[in-house]
Amino acid sequence: MIKISQRLFSTTRPILQQPLVIKNSRIAASVILTRGPQITRDATPFEQAYFDYQEKLDRHDSAVFPQDFYFKKGSVAERRWKEDVQSRDAAMKDPSVSLSAAIQRDSTTPAATTTATTPIQLADRITQADKDNDIKKLDRALQRHLYLIVKQHNQWQFPQTDLQANEYLHEAKTTAAERQLQEACGKDMDVWFVGRQPISHLKQSPSRKEDTEGLKIFFMKARMYAGQAKPNNKDVSDYAWLTKEELATYLSPDYYKAIKDSLGDL
Incomplete structure (x- = not known):
């Protein structure tokens, strides 16, 4: 009888995870993370x-x-x-x-x-971050929704990653979107994913003639309650919290067109 050495199994390399490809398109998950309005809006x-x-x-x-x-x-x-x-x-x-x-x-x-009663002092609805136009601060545009975008691979977009062959969009604990959000923006954020289904998608054709695969991006919705983004991924060089109108100046036209109807009007 031939004895098989146990060392053979101990030196076997682990199987590398491969991106999920369906019909010649890589599947990617992205997170539309929003900070809701902090104060009531001004009346018309x-x-x-x-x-x-x-x-x-x-x-x-x-x-x-x-x-x-x-x-x-x-x-x-x-x-x-x-x-x-x-x-x-x-x-x-x-x-x-x-x-x-x-x-x-x-x-x-x-x-x-001069009377005994103290007059009511209303807090300023315009913060210092608004005056400085600091797009990294969360205490700006308090009447509006703010959305987190990152500069990933030298282009502005929502936090995004390719799905692996063993991942699914709808799994509650192991979503690729949640994994990417933590890897790219850190774990110092209290985030709640609104649902387990995407709210929008974008299909992109191969960018170069030699490429054989396109890209399908599925956007998941999430809300942020506390914390701040702290990019710790080498692929993410910058981040910003922007309103819906400001997003149009940072995102590409096709990208913004795909997600604009999924954003709040405030």
Whole structure:
């Protein structure tokens, strides 16, 4: 009997994973990672006019407020309340001034700041990152969706990788999209994949005549809740967080056309 040496099996090289190719097209997975709006958006002129109209209509139909029951005669609170009533009455006669704007305007006057009540200070809706146009910061464009793109192989795109022969798009724990996101942008992000099915796809023909394989990219949707991208892949040289309109200036026309309808309008 011929004895087979165990060393033969120990020196066998592992089988290398091959890209998944279907009908002469490599299959790639990409991640559309978004940071949602952090504050409510500004109202349009029509929305603001409708809100002001409803506010004045409610005040016109409201019952008389019993101020003698709630405020002590001659108190600071009573004086402040009367000032607010005068501001509202003046705004009721002026269609161009809203009740909220009238109260806010009078609360910032020198006379109002001498009272016991502290005027309301509204936070600035424009951050320092907006002023500096820092596209790497997540605290910019707080009213809008921001999307993560990376400069991969010297071109801007969403994080992307080829599927291996043993990978699937729909597997919850071992998706190629999730693997690529961690490899390219680090693990310091709290990310949730919205679904297990792609929301869009792009088919690309071979870029060179000598190439025999095309490329089909399937885009998976994900949301980011915390953290920041930290590229640690040699193929990724840069990254940016951009709005939908800004993406059009970075991505190629065909690439942007394939994914624009999958992006939020905000």
